[in-house]
Amino acid sequence: xxxxxxxxxxxxxxxxxxxxxxxxxAVDVSGDGADALAKARVVRYDVLVLDRDLPAxxxxxxxxxxxxxRPEAGIIMLTAAGGLEDxxxxxxxxxxxxLAKPFxxxxxxxxxxxxxxxxxxxRPPLLSHGDLxxxxxxRIVTRSGEPVDLARKEFAVLEALMEAxxxxxxxEQLLERVWDEHTDPLTNVVRMTIMTLRRxxxxxxxxETVIGVGYRIAR
Numbered sequence: 581x582x583x584x585x586x587x588x589x590x591x592x593x594x595x596x597x598x599x600x601x602x603x604x605x606a607v608d609v610s611g612d613g614a615d616a617l618a619k620a621r622v623v624r625y626d627v628l629v630l631d632r633d634l635p636a637x638x639x640x641x642x643x644x645x646x647x648x649x650r651p652e653a654g655i656i657m658l659t660a661a662g663g664l665e666d667x668x669x670x671x672x673x674x675x676x677x678x679l680a681k682p683f684x685x686x687x688x689x690x691x692x693x694x695x696x697x698x699x700x701x702x703r704p705p706l707l708s709h710g711d712l713x714x715x716x717x718x719r720i721v722t723r724s725g726e727p728v729d730l731a732r733k734e735f736a737v738l739e740a741l742m743e744a745x746x747x748x749x750x751x752e753q754l755l756e757r758v759w760d761e762h763t764d765p766l767t768n769v770v771r772m773t774i775m776t777l778r779r780x781x782x783x784x785x786x787x788e789t790v791i792g793v794g795y796r797i798a799r
Contacts, residue, residue: 581605581696582623582757586616586642587631587658596629599685600692601760604719604732608761613637620646620653623756626696627654629688630675640673647674654695658683707742709797712786714742723781733758734777737770741787741797750794 583605587593590611597607608623610616614636620628628646632639643655657675671678676698677691707714711724716739721728730738736758741749751770755763763769774795778787788798 581626581692582760583607583627583629583692584610584616584619584623584625585629586610586613586634586639587629588612588634589631596685596688600689601732603689604736605692606736606758606760611635613639613642616642617645619761620650623761624650625653627656627692629656629658629692632657632659643673643675654692654698656688656691656695707739709742709786712742712781714739728780730777730780733773734780737773738777738781738787741795744796746797746799748790748794748796753794 581604583600585593585596585600585607587596587609588611593609593611597609600607608619608625610619613634616628616630616634617637619625620642630639630642630646634642639657643657646653646655654677655675656677656679658679658681660681676695679688679691705715705717707716713722714720714735719735721730721735721738737754740754740757754770759769774787774789778785781787784798786798788796790796
């Protein structure tokens with residue numbers, strides 16, 4: 581899941597980003613509304629965690645613009661005001677969810693995951709291919725009934741490939757979905773992750789390379 585955290589209080593934004601990355605999400609951070617709009621127009625984020633009171637461009641304007649230009653993106657608004665009137669106003673601008681500060685981090689994670697599931701195309705609770713199974717909710721992978729211990733990025737790459745159901749996924753698409761904006765687009769991190777993933781999944785090979793195009797689950 582690719583998430584944009586828009587929060588002008590830097591320490592809070594960094595803390596949220598660190599926590600979400602530990603949950604296996606790819607996270608970018610914006611400190612003002614103008615920067616958030618610029619990023620949202622380039623990257624197709626699954627969810628935006630959007631503070632309402634932002635400099636440069638107010639969070640309300642960001643919310644309206646993202647909803648108009650990226651209707652598929654989920655938006656969770658954060659605010660210091662937690663009254664019913666604020667909740668109604670936030671939802672009326674196009675937000676999908678609304679969370680008052682201070683909030684419990686576990687609740688934010690649960691809301692992001694729930695929103696991501698609602699916005700994503702319908703898919704089975706378990707992804708499977710032959711003797712390989714992936715449980716997105718519990719973050720468990722098994723092959724022939726035996727658990728496979730994957731790092732967060734390896735799990736996310738495998739999930740993306742299994743969701744594609746045999747279609748080829750380019751390295752650029754995997755970079756956008758699994759890594760964040762600080763990753764060098766010329767890096768070989770995707771290739772190295774695929775190599776490690778293949779080794780851990782064992783034989784017969786599950787992931788194929790389509791030369792010059794990308795990767796796919798073996799047919």
